[in-house]
Structures are given as structure tokens and as C-alpha cells.
Amino acid sequence: MRIALVTDAWEPQVNGVVRTLQSVRTVLEAQGHRVLVLSPDRFHSLPCPTYPEIRLAMAGTGRVGDLLADFAPDAIHLATEGPLCIAARRWCIRRHFPFTTAYHTQFPDYISARSGVPVDWVWRYIRWFHAPAEAVLASTASIRRTLNDHGLAKVRQWGRGVDLHHFHGDVTPNPTLAHLPRPLQLYVGRVAIEKNLEAFLQNQHPGTKIVVGDGPARPALEAKHPRAIFLGARFGEELASIYAAADVFVFPSRTDTFGLVMIEALACGTPVAAFPVTGPMDILTRGVGAMDERLEDSIAEALKKDRAACARYGAGFTWEASAAQFLGALAPIAAKRHAA
Template identity: 75%
Template sequence: MTAAEAEPVRIAIVTDAWEPQVNGVVRTLKSVRRVLEGQGHEVEVISPDLFHSLPCPTYPEIRLALARTASVGALLERFRPTAIHLATEGPLCIAARRWCLRHGMPFTTAYHTQFPDYVSARSGVPAEWIWRYIRWFHAASQAILASTPSIRQSLVDHGLGQVKHWGRGVDLSHFRPDQHPHSVMQDLPRPVQLYVGRVAVEKNLEAFLRTDHPGTKVVVGDGPARAGLEARFPDVHFLGPLFGEQLGSAYAAADVFVFPSKTDTFGLVMIEALACGVPVAGYPVTGPIDVLTPEVGAMAPDLTEAIAEALTKDRAACAGYGRSFTWEASAQQFLQALYPMRDEQAAA
């Protein structure tokens, strides 16, 4: 597809990650869909809530759809899409992939999460074993959408060369430096060090909670590791999940945003924090190395050192850089990367 495409397109997005999950994949898909629909395109999301499902072992918030290939295919046939995108590597997208291949329908995929590292962190299974599955799943796609240069290179290194860029954006109506600071955080001892995201083992949150920089640590989010971490780190303020304006006010109240994950492909929360004028501290790994610049953040093998350096950054520079990430640009990249069906395929 091209930026000059005049006619509205009908895009089917199949995803194993959808509401009520709260994560970067869901937020990305919802944000891009909103922009595309505002431009006159039609977007159909085929998600686990349309099928019977089971909770994912060790991660019950994620529902695994019990979807037959024919059932997914019937939904696609009824929608008659111009293009099909498979957003995740779970059972629902496997069924859609099988149907597309069976009927000669082209499709694109996306690599949102360092899935091999993610599974390895939760199960102990060697990451290279999972890469075999990743190669199998994505090899048949016309294009694999990935958010950063290092992730695209990782896919190429693992034999998946059909990669295209798909960046991320910020909702600037919620995430901006003039947000009124969150009431709970205003009177905390400074500097306030904030984490936002899933409270789960693969996010490496404990590495942040063990840092010893003076000030106060605040965690926004929920997940399976929350109860255990709250019990072990009683001095940390766990605020639970926040959204929209409330989340923006939490960012605005922080002095530094800490991103301890080593398995994310991008880290949407980093650019949200930056758009609120908050510098970012992280490890020199995929995600931070692709997003941060020396003017707006700091990376170091020692997270305490990264926090100390990030606190010296100019908040106005952070806000300006954060504003450069827009969902309009992300949606255009997504649209351009899609692989349109031939007229006879779309009409089938």
C-alpha cells in the first residue's frame, strides 16, 4: 500500500492480545485503529473475546482463544478485507495463518515482543528453541513489521529478512508536561523514580526495586508479581493501573522514569514519559538503545548509575523529543507496510 492510496481500505487485524489486557500491543493496535478509522479506513479486529478461551498458564489475564481455522476464516470471509495483518504469535493468529495459506491469501505479521526471551524468562526454556517457532510463524508473511533497527536486525539475523519499519506514537492529549502532578506523588520524598507497566517477571522490575538511589520508588501497573513484590518491598508505592489523564499526571509527577526491562522490543511507556518531560533511565539493551538519546536519557549496566545520570537531563528537551512520536505517523507506516490482496482475492 502507498501513502497516496486514495480509496479507503478494509483491514482485518487478527490478534491474541486485546482488551481487557493492558499492554503495549493492545495500546498500539487500538491507537493505530483509531487513526485509520478517522481517515476513513475500515478496521475489523478479530480477537479472543469472540471465541471461547482459556486463561494462559501463569498469566491468567491473557486468554488463549479456542478458535478453529474455519471459524476464523468465516469471519475473514464475511469482512472481505483488502489486507490481513496477524499481530501476534498465539493460537488465534495461528488459525488465521493456516486459513490464509490454505486459501492463498497474503498477510503481514508483527514482532511486538521479544517472545523467545519472554518465554525463557517465564519457563526456563532456551530462547533459541522458541526462535524456531518464531521463524516458522513469520516466514510465510509478506512483511514483518518491527519497531526498531535492532529488532529488525535480530529478525534478519534469525533468517527473517522481509522486515519493515513500524514505529510507535504518543497520545499528546494525555501525555504532556503541563499535566497536574498526581496527588499521591506530589509530597513524596524526591527524587520520585517511576515505573509504569506490567508487574511481571519478564519486566525485570525487581532490578529497579533493588536500586539504592535516594528518593521514592513508585510503581504503576498490575500483574502476577505484584503481591510478592509489595510484600518484599514495603517502602515502594504501588498505585495499581492508571489510564489516560491519571496516568499522564503520574508521569508528570516523576523526576525520572525507570525502564528495567531487557525483553521489550520498544517500550511505549518510555516515549510517554518523555512526552511528559520526564527523563528515562534503563539498561543499554534493545528498546532503550533504539529510543533514547544522550539528551533525554541514560543507560548503564548499573541501573542506579543510569538513574543518577538521567536526573541531570533537561525536561524541556525530553518533552520536545517525546512529542516527535505520533500515532498518525505510526498509522501511516502500518498502512504502507500492508500487503494488498489482488482484486480477485478480495472478492473471493
């Protein structure tokens, strides 16, 4: 199958959206499918206001359409709600080509947090963007209900997976962290306002707070919290060894749709502490994590969990299963339409 994947989020960005798309593409290509990725690196782009790490492609419908037409896809998936996918969406609608979309992030909450624009205004845009799709892919039951509540009915399940080659229960803990006061409390992800890192860094549970990742909020947070350890971005085996070294993984976000880092931590045997919100409520069970409106309480409870049970649970999330759901939700383009 020839699959066109259009996305405004791609390398060198480091986030759950990019990692999900990369991982699913790898599985699909290994299965023999051809995947075309149309991303901002193919076009002139500008930095996103307030978040320069994100590049906004200056992509016209004509140029995007030419690339899609040359590829002659059997199915088209629009992964994000940015300008590149808007151009592809317009091209598909003009030709009556079906397409699917995905709701990866709490876009209305993020835009509101960064700009002050009312959340309801942004939801109008979300409804407009996704309404023509044959299916809107969502990672959890909570997000499916949220989309349904906002007038989007054609929502399909698309779960997430773990790279079990790197993240598993037999990973050797990173020895450079062994000397730090315990328990080691770990956060992994973007260092940005929408991730609610202040809640993690200000919690009063004893131990050492470790932040892995980069983002626009890092300089200010690093200056404000000098006792916390900021390691920057880490990947692969090194990241797995940090997960394995931590006593608890703390997920302070209140706005994530899933939280890929939670299942990576669990696969390495590290229990998760979080708020009782979308994402954690869909993923965590009593045996592998804890949720409480007081983060200190969820950390204390998570520290009691069995690491072997966490690793077994995390190993149940595979990219093969995620890719199968993605493939099953695609809307094939009739062969006769390729000539349009």
C-alpha cells in the same frame, strides 16, 4: 480500505501491544478505513498458563475463516504469534492470500523465562510463524537486525506514537505524590517477571519508588518491597499526571522491543533511566535519558536532564506517523481472490 486485524492480545489486557493496536486502529478509522478486529473476546478462551490475564482463544480455522470471508478484507495483518493468529495464518495460506505479521515482544525470551524452554527452540517457532508473511513489522532497528539474524529477511519499520492529547509537557503533576521523599522514581507497565522489576526495586539510589501497573508478580513484589508504592493500573489524564510528578522514569526491562511507556514519560517531560539494551538504545538520546549497566548511575545521570527537552523529544512520536508506516507495509489482497 478494509483491514482485518487479528490479534491474541486485546482488551482487557493492558500492555504495549494492545495500546499500539488500539491507537493505530483509531487513526485508521478516522481516516476512513474499515478495521475488523478478531480478538479472543469473540471466542471461547482459556487462561494462559502462568499468566491468567492473557486469554488464549480456542479458535478453529473454519470459524476464523468464516469471519474473515464475511468481512472480505483488502489486507490482513496478524499481530501476534498465538492460536488465533495461527488459525488466520492457516486460512490465508490455504487461499494464497498475502498477509503481514508483527514482532511486538521478545517472545522467545518471555517463554524461556516462564517455562525454561530453550530460547533457540522458541526461535524455530518464530521463524515458522513469520516466514510466509509478505512483511514482518518491527518497531526498532535493533529488532529488525535481530529478526534478520534469525533468518527473517522481509522486515519493515513500524514505529510507535504518543497520545499527545494526554501526554505532553504542560500536564499538571499529581499533587498526591508531592509529599513523598524525592527524587520520585517511577515505573509504569506490566508487573511481571520479564520486566525485571527487581532491578528497579532493589536499586540503592535514594528517593521513593513508585510502581504503576498490575500483573502476576505484583503480590510477591509488594510483600517483598513494602517501602515501594504500588498504585495499580492508571490511565489517561491520571497516568499523565503521575508521569509529570516523577523526577525520573526507570525502565528496567532488558527484553522489550520498544518500550512505549518511555516515550509517554518523555512527552510529559520526565527523563528516562535504563539499561543499555534494545529499546532504550533505539529510543533514548543523551539529552533525554541515560543508560548504564548500573541502574543507580543511569538514574543519577537522567536526573540532570532538561525536562523541556524531554517533552519536545517525546512529542516527536505520533500515532499518525505509526499508522502511516503500518498502512504502507500492508499487502493488499487482489480483488479476484475475495471469491476464493
